[in-house]
Amino acid sequence: MIDRRRLLFTAAAGAGLAASGQVLAFARQDTAEATLEGLMERIVQQMVMTSPETVTMLGLDTGPMAALKSRLDDRSAAKIEADKVVFQGFMTEMESIDRAALPARSQIHYDTVKYFGDTVASSYEFPYGQGFPSPYTVNQLGGSYNSVPDFLDAQHRIETAEDAEAYLSRLEAFPTALDQETERMHADFAAGAVPPDFIIERTVGLLGNLTGTPAGESVMTTSIARRAAEANLPGEWGERARRIVEGGIYPAVERQAEALRSQRANATHDAGVWRLPRGEDYYRFGLRYFTTTEMTGAEVHAMGLEQVAELSARADQILRAEGRTEGTVGERISALARDPAQVYPNTDAGREELLASLNAQMADMQARLPAYFGRIPVSPVEVRRVPVTTEAGAPGGYYQPPALDGSRPGAYYINLRDTAEWPKFTLPTLTYHEASPGHHHQIALQMENDDAPMLMKLLGFSAYSEGWGLYAEQLADEMGVYDNDPWGRLGYLQSFMFRAVRLVVDSGLHSERWSREQAIRYMVETLGDAESTVTTEVERYCVWPGQAASYKVGQTVWGNLRTRAMTQLGDRFDIKGFHDTALNAGGVPLTVLERVVDDWIAAQRG
Structure with missing residues (x-):
């Protein structure tokens, strides 16, 4: 999971906009492309570079911006209201740009920023949880x-x-x-x-x-x-x-x-x-924001149930082949997870051993990347433990991007409050999701893209990035990391089952009106996960409606696009070209990603 799920920019108008009226001086804009580029630069200067915490996150709090290093962001209601005015002004300027007059690359930028702006603006009609789909300021x-x-x-x-x-x-x-x-x-x-x-x-x-x-x-x-x-x-x-x-x-x-x-x-x-007041509409906003689709809660629920059934059948085949035939798939996975051979000691030494195994997995993956990617990140990534002071309520794992100037590496955080929550067979796929070829690979490349405007280096959408993270888990399997490790492959399938279950539970809670206890019971019975893990997951879905659906929706689109490219191109399909093209777009809505891939397919066909 990316750092707090907000990437670097998705706090929208509350991310540290400049006070209304602050505008940088730009030369006269004579073309639609120049107008768009100037607008995107002003958005960066007024939305990003005036946020002290974001400037530090990006490693830019030196020189002219050193004064920001002693401040925190203004979190007041008055600041948020002022920010909205500026944000809406930017979006009004977007409307005045003739999209048809833009070159293809700039159309991608236009569509991405406009989707973000339109989605955020739709949240202003609610008296709570504006900008980002979380209705509770503190949770x-x-x-x-x-x-x-x-x-x-x-x-x-x-x-x-x-x-x-x-x-x-x-x-x-x-x-x-x-x-x-x-x-x-x-x-x-x-x-x-x-x-x-x-x-x-x-x-x-x-x-x-x-x-x-x-x-x-x-x-x-x-x-x-x-x-x-x-x-x-x-x-x-x-x-x-x-x-x-x-x-x-x-x-x-x-x-x-x-x-x-x-x-x-x-x-x-x-x-x-x-x-909540207008709560059903709020969930629709959450799904639109996080999945970048118009899927309804009912459609998400149906997709989840279908994928849970398909993935459970695949997991059952592995379990049976390894001699585990008694009980449901969830019960058998749970029994495997409790096998002492699969659990690191819940001690400092055990945690160090676990972290060492993750580092070894990352080193092995690094050697495999050149066969599948033309571009590989320059920024390294480190494994870190979630701080003890926040681990009780924190997710199992998440990713923090590197600094733009290279002064700080990317970081893959793992929650080690209880090592029993991380059986050995589940860890490789988490590494591939959070580090490489997953989040670190995608986000570091996005930030290192010298041809992209600064805004496109920072903007991100959960369905794109989390969908890529899951696709990366699948890709790791295709790279051969589990060829001699059936339990590792089971861990990968369980991870996919987990994300499919999220579709069911997120829509269950917010659309089907499930109780917290019903959601916990469904996850435990289906996945065999520890109840402590499941409980924090379910409670997470309660405060971020729609976010849990972004993973499998995004991965499904990524997978479908690759299948489409392979089918249409046949022998001319190049996996490196597909990956580099789709990643070079930066964090975009899924509708924009589809257009990027379709254009690449057309170019390859000549």
Whole structure:
């Protein structure tokens, strides 16, 4: 899963737009192409380069932008409302551009930006969850309480005393960010968007985990103390951080927790967004945003049930061939997952052994890539453990992109709260999804594309990227990584089953009105996964309606497009050409990807 599922840009108008009226000076635009390029550049300058956290994420917080390194993003409702005005102004300018007058490459850019703008704008009609399909400002997966500490530790570089002072300035700004979100939470509640009771409990628990850690042991304190020492920077950096954490940040976190606790009496146990004002329309927005299709909840549900049946049959063949014939597919996979030979010890040593195996898998894959790709990322990727302070509510694995300037590698995070959640046979396909040839390969290439406008290096769509991540799992199998590893191939099929089950459960919760418990039971029975893993997954779908559907919808389109190309081109089909062409487009809606591939097919046919 890409870093917090928002990529770098999908927070839309709330991602750090400049104040209304801020416009850069550009030379007169005489062509539609020049007008589009100028507009895209201004979007980058006003939406991306004015966001302090995004600038740091991209590794650009130096030189003229160094002042941003001491700030956090403005999370206030007033800022978000002002941002909307600017965002809508950009989209109005898009409407004035004659698409027909654009060259083919610029038409891809136009269609991509316009789809994004139109989809985000459709969310403004709801009194909650605007811009990004999550109706609750703070939940177990979203909120500055979990993103800012991780951001400061992983992305704020400390090499000089000025860097360390900027870190402390950001810590001092953190209580304001928390209080801004707390204020927005109250507006959510007033609009009828109160989280389900179990989401409140989970989130309050995570907030309590944060404040329950002594301030001197908080990652916010230990990170600066450790890194300042490594950089040989004299000063009481850790002690100064501890005072800010204890005196300012923890009280703000407690205020946020109290705001959530105050809604317990108003919360229901219903899991889906259908219970919210205009909730059925909101789910349609979520599906459109995440899948970049017009699929309905009923269509997603039917697709999921069909694919679960097909994949279960394939898994059954492997299990029977290996002598495991008793029980359902889910029960047999569950039994295999509990086999002591498949489980790393739930100790520090066991976790280190697990991480070493992931690094070995990545090294092996790196040697296979040249046979399938013409372009291979320059940026490396590292395996990291999900921070202990946030692992209880975090997903199983996710990816963080590299810095644009190459100063920070990509990172593939794995949640090691309990090694039993990661039987050995499930790990290779996770590596191929999150690292190479999956997310890191696709996103690093997108960011390293010197021919692409900056906006196209940053913009992304879940169906494209998550669909590619699943397609990459399939490709790894085709590369031969499981030729002598039937259990590894079973892990790959279970991963596909898991994503097909997501289609069923996401639409079940939000369209079919399933309960949380019904969704958990279906996943456990179908997949054989540990209930602890399944529970956090189901609760994730409750706060990101539609996102879980993007994986299998996207992978289905990627697979269908390759089949179409192979069928039409026959001997002229080139796997490297297909991959390089489709990836060179950058993160685009699936409808745009189809057009890119069709144009490539036509060019190959002459």
